[in-house]
Amino acid sequence: MRASVPFRRIVQLGIKSLLLHKLRSILTMLGIIFGVCSVIAMLAIGEGASYEAQQAIKQQGSANIIIRSVKPAEGGGSSGSSGSSSRSSASEYGITYKDAGRIQETLPGIRRVLAARIIRDEVRAGQVAFPCQIIGTHPIYQEINRLQVVRGRFLGTIDETYMNNVGVITASLAERLFPSTDPLTQQVKVGADYYQVIGIVRERGIEQKRTQSGGGNEGQPLDSNLYIPLSTARSRFGETLIRRSAGSFQAERVQLHQLTVQMDAPDLVESAADQINAILVKFHEKKDYEMIVPLLLLKQAEEAKRRSNIVLGSIAAISLIVGGIGIMNIMLATVTERTREIGIRRALGARKRDIVTQFLVETVVLSVGGGLIGVVLGIILPFVVTAIWEMKAIITWWSPLLAFGISALVGVVFGLYPASRAAELSPIEALRRD
Amino acid sequence: MSRGAIIRIRGLTKVFKMGDSEVHALAGVDLDIEEGSYVAIMGPSGSGKSTMLNILGCLDRPTAGTYHIGGKDVTHLDDDELSSVRGERIGFIFQSYNLIDQLTVLENIHVPLFYQGKDLVDCAEHCEELAKLVGLGQRLDHRPKQLSGGQQQRVAIARSLVNDPLMILGDEPTGNLDSKTGAEVLDLMDRLHAAGKTIVMVTHGDEVAKRAQRIIHMKDGAIDREVVNRR
Known part of the structure; x- marks a missing residue:
């Protein structure tokens, strides 16, 4: 050929x-x-x-179950976070310290339970005031929520025990409040109380823009936070929170705003979520809480x-x-x-x-x-x-x-x-x- | 004179089916063509000369009979093998030149070698020589559309020689040319014949036939009569 x-x-x-x-x-x-x-x-x-x-879901931890207090649905918005309702009667709702205790005692496989109070208020430093979230919580918050300490330190057990007036602020808040001075030498003022700044943290992996657009549905802007010991928050703020918005008052009695239950392993999460729900249903007539299971969200x-x-x-x-x-x-x-x-x-x-x-x-x-x-x-x-x-x-x-x-x-x-x-x-x- | 038959045809039959009826385009043709001879096949349209040409050129297969080229039986070859025979043993010259428009003169001459797997760079010299032989040595880079009819036909002749074929098969090569350029082309064919090439030409022009040694007249699918020119 x-x-x-x-x-x-x-x-x-x-x-x-x-x-x-x-x-x-x-x-x-x-x-x-x-x-x-x-x-x-x-x-x-x-x-x-x-x-x-x-990423947003993973940030919350795949072994975690997050329970949030939610204002029960009565006509207006049910998210409890926006606070733009015009009613001024005091409403009591949400997760209690007892709930936290029950969950911790009854459920097997729990690594730890982290409680947090989330209060919205203005944080002042000198003449500068800035609306932000005051989060009263335990020292392990840092670990569970993967906060990165940029300077200083996070809250310690001693702060909690002695209800110290100390606070840790996020980096962006630090920039806003203290553009020219070293925040670690300064105090911030919330209401009538002063808190010594002991550290600056950054929340990992969350982009700044989420606070402007997507942050609302999470119920918390992520970049302007002041972290203080839970015990301090309890003693300084009490349990009744009065919120002013657009000329009207709103009083709420909420013990805990958020409870993070961390399980030993991610595969325990699903059954634990059901059990927690079963416990909570017994003590809450109204559905005044919501449960977020990052793992399930991740799967979805x-x-x-x-x-x-x-x-x-x-x-x-x-x-x-x-x-x-x-x-x-x-x-x-x-x-x-x-x-x-x-x-x-x-x-x-x-x-x-x-x-x-x-x-x-x-x-x-x-x-x-x-x-x-x-x-x-x-x-x-x-x-x-x-x-x-x-x-x-x-x-x-x-x-x-x-x-x-x-x-x-x-x-x-x-x-x-x-x-x-x-x-x-x-x-x-x-x-x-x- | 007789240097052995380069073409040997026995009982060549070609039947076309036209609906229900059958048309016998060729009805048992016997023909020998010797090497170095110059043969013209003539006949009115419908006489079977085109069919004859197609089979001689291995473009078509006979219904019955045998066909040998240069001692090789090509009657029952498959399509690929027929392609090879065309590419290696036959040089075609068509009435309408049939050059490839987008190729240059040199590239057109090279086409048969391309399908033998030879690169133009390796045989450019050979192709150029042939272009010079047909008087187009100055127009190697022209496209067919830039050439006159006579020039195009001369490119086609150069192309028909490039594979050093056993025979050159012409299908009315002067049909599209005026008499002067037609005569020039025929002069060129004469020179090729003189150089020992075997030429088979299908035509109905007497001018063409006159130059051939043998004139085969076909009628109704058979050879009617044969005239031998003595010059």
């Missing part, structure tokens, strides 16, 4: 004939470019969104991500198929247009497979070329989206490969039919055609 045509020559032939019709080639590629670009960009944005959600978030990936992936796949049909359409037209050329080549010794290869190379070059451009655009686009809409976008390592692979496959699949049609032309017929 004679030597066959070197593959690279056939590839050159295909590229050459594509270059002959540059505009047509580029237009044909557009479908694939957009398809690949959207696959990568969509997956990146989806991945980024779910990453943010998962993962499920939601899986679904959105399927949806986004399908949309992108459809656009790739549309792109492929575009290629096939053009190639069929090209085959018809070049029937005579095919006949000539066949007469001069080209085998069917040489013709198939030639046309297949053209479609594969179109789709792979489009795929490459699409990959580049698809990698750039998420950054643009991130810059404009402040959405986090994460390009997973496999999404460009997947998109590129599909585009190459599309080239082969949709090129095969036109190419084989070209090759099956009888050379006599093909030569006769004008």
